[in-house]
Amino acid sequence: MLIFGRLLIDPGEAPERGWLRVENGRIVEMEAGDPPASAGPPDLGGRDRLVCPAFFDAHTHLPQIDSVGCDGLPLLEWLDRVIFPAEAWWGDGAARSMARKAVRRMAMQGTCGFAGYLTSDAASARSVLDWIETATPMRMVAGRVQMDCGAPDALIREDRERAAMRPIPSPIVSSGASQLQEGAPSPRAWMSANPRFALACTRELMAEVGWAREKHPGMFVQTHLSESPDELKAIAAMFPESEHYTAIYDRAGLLGPRTLLAHCIHLSDAEWALLRERDSVAVHCPGANVFLEAGLFQLDRAEAHGVRVALGTDVAAGPDIAMPRVARGMIETVKVRRMLTGETLRVPSPVEAWEMITRRNADVLGWHDCGRLGVGMAGELLVLRLPETWMDDHLIGRLIYNWSHDLIEHRVFGGRVFEPASL
Ligand SMILES: [Zn+2]
Structure with a gap:
């Protein structure tokens, strides 16, 4: 497939006209200028089109796709009244249709890969993972949510039953995600263990995930850390022995380079240092943080401690499924903090934010050949x-602040043209 247009190879530079050829899922040729006449007419693109990498979402919840906008509740109450009922519904047969809706909406906005949570219902999780892997071109880091306390019985029953069966081996990897273990035929899907957060997991469950992580170094771990002030109070009461929130996960063996920790808003210096030591990833979800009034992520502190940061929608607390709008949220969070505190904070540029939702998110999710244009990618x-007038020094800012899926003419996912409505 021959694609022609302005190639966004480096978002910090003006994109020049060029062409690339995609074969068997990879870019096999890429050159500046017009395509050679011998190649025939391009299959996609044109002189005024922009060709750029697709986006990656480092934190989302597929079962929550229809729960966006349930406003007015703090985190813990929102979980009880909105999210847990929605997730329980998955176990009652809604999983496949809801997953289809979630994948369609992500793809519509140009997202070709995500790190996501399913529900705790193993059968529906397995069915959804199989469907995404076989029927869609999406990349995923995904797994069944694990929780065994602090939630309705329908959601914690499976993990409690597994606990009763111990020491039958590997209750964690026997979730649907086991089919995505290292050695699977395609690296498009990575297995992940998803203990929801410490308030919904006993020490035993978290320790089992830690054990599984040790046994399967390719496995990702996804969880939430330090999101809202109410959550912090409940954590202190439930884990009085722990010096801080991050130490709970560290003691259980959850922290490593493939651990994705959503939010990380209220961390102490000691916690940031621990994340750096374990090389774990803080996943910033700016839309969700404002929606639940959880707090404002401190990008400067993550950077000062050398902690890797990724960006996520966190649907449904995050109202926006489009990654360029999440990138905008990252910039706006720093601007708001700077106005409120008067601190000298460096505001990330649109180019940096764009790199987060492409190359840097792809790297964090283990897809180092994604998020950039080049031969072999x-x-x-x-x-x-795009309007021709956008092709100036502000191109990336214009894209982020004017984002609409109407700007997308074609999506090439997995090396083929993909139309989300076809799902
Ligand atoms: Zn989340």
């Missing part, structure tokens, strides 16, 4: 149709 890209 995966064919995960977008062809955008």
Whole structure:
């Protein structure tokens, strides 16, 4: 497949006209200028089109796709009244249709890969993982949510039953995600263990996830850390022996380079230092943080401690499923903090924010051949149709602040043109 247009190879530079060829899922040729006449007419693109990498979402919840906008509740109450009922519904047969809706909406906005949570219902989780892997071109880091306390019986029953069966081996990897273990035929899908957060997991459950992580170093761990002030109070009461929140996960063996920790808003210096030591990833979800009034992520502290940061939608607490709007949220969070505190904070540029939702998120999710254009890279890209007047020094800012899926003319996912409505 021959694609022609302005190639966004480095978002910090003006994109020049060029062409690339995608074969068997990868970019096999890429050159500046017009395509050679011998190649025939391009399959996609045109002189005024922009060709850029597709996006990656480092934190989302597929079962919550229809729960966006249930406003007015703090985190713990929102979970009880909105989210837990929605997730229980998955176990009652809604899983496949809801997953289809979630994947369609992500793909519609140009997202070709995500790190996500399913529900705790193993059968529906397995069915959804199989469907995404076989019927869609999406990349995923995904797994069944694990929780065995602090939630309705329908959601914690499976993990409690597994606990009763111990020491039958590997209750964690026997979730649907086991089919995505290292050695699976395609690296497009990574297995992840998803203990929801410390308030919904006993020490035993978290320790088992830690054990599984040790046995399966390719496995990702996804959880939430230090999101809201109410949550912190409940954590202190439930884990009085722990010096801080992050230490609870560290003691259980959950922290490593493939551990994705959503939020990380209220961390102490000691906690940031611990995350750096374990090389774990803080996943910033700016839309969700404002929606639940959880707090404002401190990007400067993450950077000062050398902790890797990724960006996520966190649907449904995050109202926006489009990654360029999440990138905008990251910039706005720093601007708001700077106005409120008067501190000298460096505001990330649109180019930096764009790199987060492409190359840097892809790296964090283990897809180092994604999020960039180049020979040998995966064919995960977008062809955008933009006003000609946007092709100036502010191109990336214009994209982030004016984002609409209407800008996308074609999505090339897995090396093929993909139309979300076809799912
Ligand atoms: Zn979340």
